[in-house]
Every structure is written in C-alpha cells, then in structure tokens.
Amino acid sequence: MNSASLNTRQVFDMTDFGSMTLREFSDALASTNPTPGGGSAAAVSLSQAAALTVMVSDITLGREKWEKGWEAAENSKSIATPLILDGLTLADEDTDSFISVMDTFKLPKDSDQEKESRKQAIRNATHNASLVPLKTAKQALQLLETQSDLATYGNGNAVTDVGVASLLASAACKGALFNVEINATSLPSEMAEPLMAEVKTIRESARELSRSVMKAVYARLEN
Secondary structure, eight states: OOGGGOOHHHHHHOOOGGGSOHHHHHHHHHSSSSOSOHHHHHHHHHHHHHHHHHHHHHTTTTOGGGGGGHHHHHHHHHHHHHHHHHHHHHHHHHHHHHHHHHHHTTSOOSSHHHHHHHHHHHHHHHHHHHHHHHHHHHHHHHHHHHHHHHHHHSOGGGHHHHHHHHHHHHHHHHHHHHHHHHHHTTSOHHHHHHHHHHHHHHHHHHHHHHHHHHHHHHHHHHO
C-alpha cells in the first residue's frame, strides 16, 4: 500500500496501528490525510523506546558480568514492558480523539441552543484530545526516569541502545506535549491553564532526564 492509495475514509478506519506493518504506518503518516499525525507518531515512538529498553534489560539480567545492573534492568523492564502495547494503544486513541473533535464541528448550529451545545461539545472533545497526548508524555517521562541507571549499570555493549531508547522517549514526550499545547490554545482559560501547567512541569523534567541519560551514555563510552 502506498500513500497515493489512501483516502480519508480508509485512514479513519485504520485506527489499529499495532496491526499495521511499518511500511503501512509510514505511508499513512506520509499521506495528506489529517490522521495519523504527530500525536500518534509520538505514541509509536514511546512504544519503540520501550521495546528497545526491554531488549537492553533482557541482555543485562542473568549475566554475571553485568550483575551490578540487574536492579536497574529489572526496574526498567517493569516500566517498559507494558508501554510497548500502551504506546500503540495511545496512537490509536490519539487518532480517535482527533476524529471526535472533527465530528463535533459537524454538529448543527441553526438555533442558539444548538450553537451553545455545539460549542460545549467542541470544547469537551478538544479537552479530551489533550488528555491523550498528555498521557503519552507522562508515560514517556516515566520511562526516561529509568534509563540513566540502565545506561550506567546495564550491559555495556548496549549502552548506545539505551541512548537511542532515551532519544525516542524524549521525542515521544516532547512531541506529545506539542499536541497538548495546540489543543489547549483553543480552550477557555479554566480548561487550558491546568493543562499548560502540567506541560511546563513535564517538559522541564524531560529535559533534565534526557541530559542525565546522555551524560551516562557518553561517560560509559569513554570508559
């Protein structure tokens, strides 16, 4: 399947990204259709970051040479394992929530009552569409929190894999936050401000954690 073969209806029906091949998902992402977009791509990045983290954990655990890294590997694996599937689920949910927002714009607006009902429906759907990438960002942050120790103490032969996993997790986190922000800009302040407060906190934490992992990776490479 190539991007030219995709139409809007087909893409909207394909909200089980975990069942797609990599080529199919890439073609869908490259198409001019509104979905999947950046939020789904960020969630898929989370899934890939988690998978790579599990791999490094598994080749650390049980190997005497890397015994000092067993605890870090167990912690990383316990966090990362469910995120492999959760990331793909969030990719689906991100697309579904965007479609829900689009559907609210189709609601009737002939009477004042219909206009008010439509406006509230748009706000609620947009707020929900903000919560999905916010969850992606939070889970990516949780993964990042485990990766510095894995880079420091895990299997040294795979330290660069931890680095790549961290970059993917960071992209998932920061990319998802962009989607929260763009949705929040169209919400009233009482709905937007709590979201933006979380965005600021998560972004700052992600920046610090990412730097910590990169520092650990480079330090390990130099030894």
